[in-house]
Each structure stands twice: as structure tokens, then as C-alpha cells.
Amino acid sequence: MPSNSSTRALRLWQIGLLLALLGFWYVATSPTLLPPLYFDDPNKAAFFFGEPLKVFERMWDWFASGTIYAHLWVTLLETLLAFVLGTALGLAMGLWLALAPTASALLDPYIKALNSMPRVILAPIFAVWFGLDIGSKVALGVTLVFFIVFFNVYQGVREVSFTVVANARILGASERQLLRHVYVPSAMSWVFASLHNSVGLAFVGAVVGEYLGSSRGVGYLILQAEGTFDINAVFAGIVVLTAFALLLDWLVTLAERRLLVWQPRGGETEKI
Amino acid sequence: MSAVVPALALEDISVTFVSPDGGRYTAVRDTTLEVEPGEFVSVVGPTGCGKSTLLNVAVGLLQPSAGSVRVFGEPLAGLNAKAGYLFQTEALMPWRTARANVAAGLEFRGIAHAEALRRADDWLQRVGLRGFGARYPHQLSGGMRKRVALAQTLILDPQIILMDEPFSALDIQTRQLMENQLLELWSANRKSVIFITHDLEEAISLSDRVVVLAAGPASHPIGEFAIDLPRPRDVAEIRLTPRFIELHTLIWHAMKQEVLKSYAQQQLH
Numbered sequence A: 001m002p003s004n005s006s007t008r009a010l011r012l013w014q015i016g017l018l019l020a021l022l023g024f025w026y027v028a029t030s031p032t033l034l035p036p037l038y039f040d041d042p043n044k045a046a047f048f049f050g051e052p053l054k055v056f057e058r059m060w061d062w063f064a065s066g067t068i069y070a071h072l073w074v075t076l077l078e079t080l081l082a083f084v085l086g087t088a089l090g091l092a093m094g095l096w097l098a099l100a101p102t103a104s105a106l107l108d109p110y111i112k113a114l115n116s117m118p119r120v121i122l123a124p125i126f127a128v129w130f131g132l133d134i135g136s137k138v139a140l141g142v143t144l145v146f147f148i149v150f151f152n153v154y155q156g157v158r159e160v161s162f163t164v165v166a167n168a169r170i171l172g173a174s175e176r177q178l179l180r181h182v183y184v185p186s187a188m189s190w191v192f193a194s195l196h197n198s199v200g201l202a203f204v205g206a207v208v209g210e211y212l213g214s215s216r217g218v219g220y221l222i223l224q225a226e227g228t229f230d231i232n233a234v235f236a237g238i239v240v241l242t243a244f245a246l247l248l249d250w251l252v253t254l255a256e257r258r259l260l261v262w263q264p265r266g267g268e269t270e271k272i
Numbered sequence B: 001m002s003a004v005v006p007a008l009a010l011e012d013i014s015v016t017f018v019s020p021d022g023g024r025y026t027a028v029r030d031t032t033l034e035v036e037p038g039e040f041v042s043v044v045g046p047t048g049c050g051k052s053t054l055l056n057v058a059v060g061l062l063q064p065s066a067g068s069v070r071v072f073g074e075p076l077a078g079l080n081a082k083a084g085y086l087f088q089t090e091a092l093m094p095w096r097t098a099r100a101n102v103a104a105g106l107e108f109r110g111i112a113h114a115e116a117l118r119r120a121d122d123w124l125q126r127v128g129l130r131g132f133g134a135r136y137p138h139q140l141s142g143g144m145r146k147r148v149a150l151a152q153t154l155i156l157d158p159q160i161i162l163m164d165e166p167f168s169a170l171d172i173q174t175r176q177l178m179e180n181q182l183l184e185l186w187s188a189n190r191k192s193v194i195f196i197t198h199d200l201e202e203a204i205s206l207s208d209r210v211v212v213l214a215a216g217p218a219s220h221p222i223g224e225f226a227i228d229l230p231r232p233r234d235v236a237e238i239r240l241t242p243r244f245i246e247l248h249t250l251i252w253h254a255m256k257q258e259v260l261k262s263y264a265q266q267q268l269h
Helices: A004-029 A044-049 A052-065 A067-099 A101-116 A119-130 A134-158 A162-170 A175-212 A218-227 A231-259 B051-059 B098-108 B113-126 B142-154 B172-188 B200-206 B242-268
Strands: B008-018 B024-035 B040-044 B066-071 B083-086 B160-164 B192-197 B209-213 B221-226
Touching: A004 A044, A004 A052, A044 A231, A052 A067, A052 A231, A067 A101, A067 A134, A067 A175, A067 A218, A067 A231, A101 A134, A119 A134, A119 A175, A134 A175, A162 A175, A162 B083, A175 A218, A175 A231, A175 B098, A218 A231, B008 B051, B024 B040, B024 B051, B024 B192, B024 B221, B040 B051, B040 B200, B051 B083, B051 B160, B051 B192, B083 B142, B098 B113, B098 B142, B113 B142, B142 B172, B172 B200, B192 B200, B200 B209, B200 B242, B209 B242, B221 B242
Parallel strands: B040 B192, B040 B209, B083 B160, B160 B192
Antiparallel strands: B008 B024, B008 B066, B209 B221
């Protein structure tokens, strides 16, 4: 474990790097500070890359006026629904196919095909099926999340130690109890391993869905800004999305710590 | 013929494995083994002689290719409900705490959660793990995990206890402690035990009877020795008595050829 002081030094360096990048962005895109390096017009850099202060100003406006909240809420709701539904479906299918070899053998080529397909391309179809409201975005997110969870659960169940299963059987576990007390807990650790990925992809599904056609959501905000060449608003949207993606990721880490206490962690040496 | 019905009888058991490429491997051939109620029997033999295979047949995890298994006179169908099994490798559920692991069998049998946990605590205390109930298996040492596994099996009060080299992964001191503890628990409430080991000293110091298996493949018993050492025993001390050394010499003499055979076969592969 790194000591506290070295962790703090690392944090300072990380913040320093961020400030340096922002400073570079500011200096390089300001129409007045430097003579144009590449573009023939001093305003062109700002047009293409935005200006950090204006990006922050835009974000400030969004949060101060409260216009962003409705959009954020929609995007987060889509993410959450896609995540929950995709995980539940993946878990159920993964458990079923891992424990039913015949069905698994039958469906194997179809699952491989569906997984290899670039599923983002389904967005227009979902828009037709489920309309431009949140339904189509959730559907897209579900297709992305499902496969990650599915493959992890499938793997997880297959890799349960034979001895643990045999022992539980001998201790008197029925098939149902085996599922509940052995297969599901074992699969859950694999689900959690994939949780960071699935939350990220649920978010991707929501935003891409909005971007391709919607009337609400942060993806919609970005699409609108792009339509008016408002590059600062596009960047502001990206920053807000990134911040919320990090927040979701952090929440997953918290959940993981609480639910997977039984797993050994690196550097944990306490025994006795 | 003994008048008592044996607790467990393996009759003319043969086990042949068929590999996917069509190869055949006979692990055990024409093996008969009986265990009386309350008897502690050890099965010794060189590595790879099919000791574990026999145990898997006895508990019902494996169907024999030929022969039959009788449990208190009844033919065995499915898993052996009267048997507890202590595995050689880790068999605890890593997502359950020690006490929840010990309580698992009771819960599977429909005993209320609180009652099961209360009895689990009692058993943890009996195996010397009082205060360790809240720990997960990865937070316990190898010896402690074995104690938990022992409690997990014994809490169900099985009539027959099958043990597959349960202490082979432990260091010698921990091992002797565990052996003494096992004898103490067993003598309080004598059940039938089949104890598989490759360690002859362990076999003699624990058992009423030692069965020697031939080297595999197609292993079968080649000798049976009654161990007339007095009980209660201390496994560390009994090894120093003249009778122990006599028995050891006798059984080792019978085993030696088989160990050499098994060793020669491993050299070939």
C-alpha cells in the first residue's frame, strides 16, 4: 500500500496535470492571447475547439437556470432502466443456459452472431418500434448490457468449483437450493466484475439513442448544440456526461465493496 | 459373515472411466470393502490408486461400472443421505461466513435460520473456532478452514463419515492437532468412518482397521490389518510405542511393492 503522503502527492500531480491541460486549452484557443498558430483567422481555433471559460460558463448557466436537470434526469433514468433490465435478463439467461447444456448448444451460434453484431445499429429499428421517447434508448442500452452480463454469468456458473457443488449436494441441497446458495452467489461475483462495464455501456446506449433521435436528454442537448455550431455547449455536454459517468462508476464501486466482502482483496493480509 | 449389518458395504465394485477419445481406464476392480457401525477404517495406498474413486462411489457421486453399494443393508440410489463427506480440496462456500457454512446443511434440511446458526456456533466452539464465526473462508488459515469443513459435516450427525485425505494439505503440527481432535469428536459418538490417506502412520494411529490398496490401474485391496492399539490415543505419542512400530513394519512390508510399482508407472508417463 502506498503511504498517505505519496497518495496525496499523486493527487496533487493529477490535479496539476488537469490544470495544465485546461491552461493549454485556454491559451491555445483564445483569440487574443497568441497569434494564430495553424489557422489563418484568430477566431477559428475557438470555433473548432471551444474555449474552456465559455464551456464552464455554459455549464454554470445550465445548472443555475435549472434547464439541465430535466435532461439529466431523462438520461439517468434511461441508463438505470437499461442497466437493471439488461443485468436481470443477462443473469437469468446466463444461469439458464449454463445449467441447460442442450439449450446452450442449440442457441450457441445465435448468441455468437448477436454478440458480434454492431448492436448500436439497432438504434433506428428501436426508434421505429418503441418511438422517440425513452423506450428506444432503454432497449438499446439493454442490448449492450445484456451480453456483458450474460457471458460473465455463463462463465461464472461454469467455473463454480466442482467440489463446492458436490459438497453442497452432499450437505443436502436440492436443485433449487443449489441454484440459490451456490450458482447465483458464484455468478454474482462475475456480474460485479462486469458491472463497471455494464454501467458504462448502459450510459452509452442512452446517450447514443438520444443523439440519434429524441426530444429530451443530454444527448439531445448535444445534438441541438451541434446543429447550431455551438461547440462550447457540445463540450459542456460532454463534460457533464463524463462527470455523471464517473459518479455512476463510483456508486458501483461502493456497492461492490459492500456486497463482495467475502472476496479476498489484494494487499489484505489480516488472518488469524 | 458377521451378524451385524455393515454400515457401508461396497460389493465387488469396478469403476472404468471412458475418455472422450475412447480410451478406457479402470481405476478400481472387484473391490469389496465393509465398514461396521462405529468402526474407523483407513484405506491406504500409493498415489493414483483409486482411493478417491472408491469414496466417490460410496457417497453416490459416482456410479460404479459393476458391483453394488449397500448402506445399512439397503442398496444405494442417488446420493448417500446417511453419509458426510470431508473433501481433500476446498469445499466451503467462499461467499458464506464460517458459521453460515457450518449452518448450511441444517438450512438445506429446512431448519430455521436462527436455530441453525445457534447450533453452528456450538459446533464452531467444539472444533476450537469460537469467535471466528463471522470470518469468510479466505480470512482463515488452511487448518481453520478444515475445522470449519469438519464442523460443517459433523453438525448433520451423519451415520457414516467419509474422509478423502482431509489433512494432507496441512503442516505436520496442525495435522496432528486435527487428528487428535477428530479422534476426540469421533469417540464421543462413534460413527462409521472411512478415512482415505496415503500416509501409513496417520492411518495406523487413527484406525481400528487398515486396508491396503494395490497400485493403480485396476486397483483392489491386497491386505487388511486390524489395529489393536488401545484407545483413547494421542496420535503423536502412539507413534513411539513398540506395537505401533511392529504394525507399521508389517503393513509397510505389504505396501512397499505397490508403492514401487506405482512409482515405476509414474516414471513411465
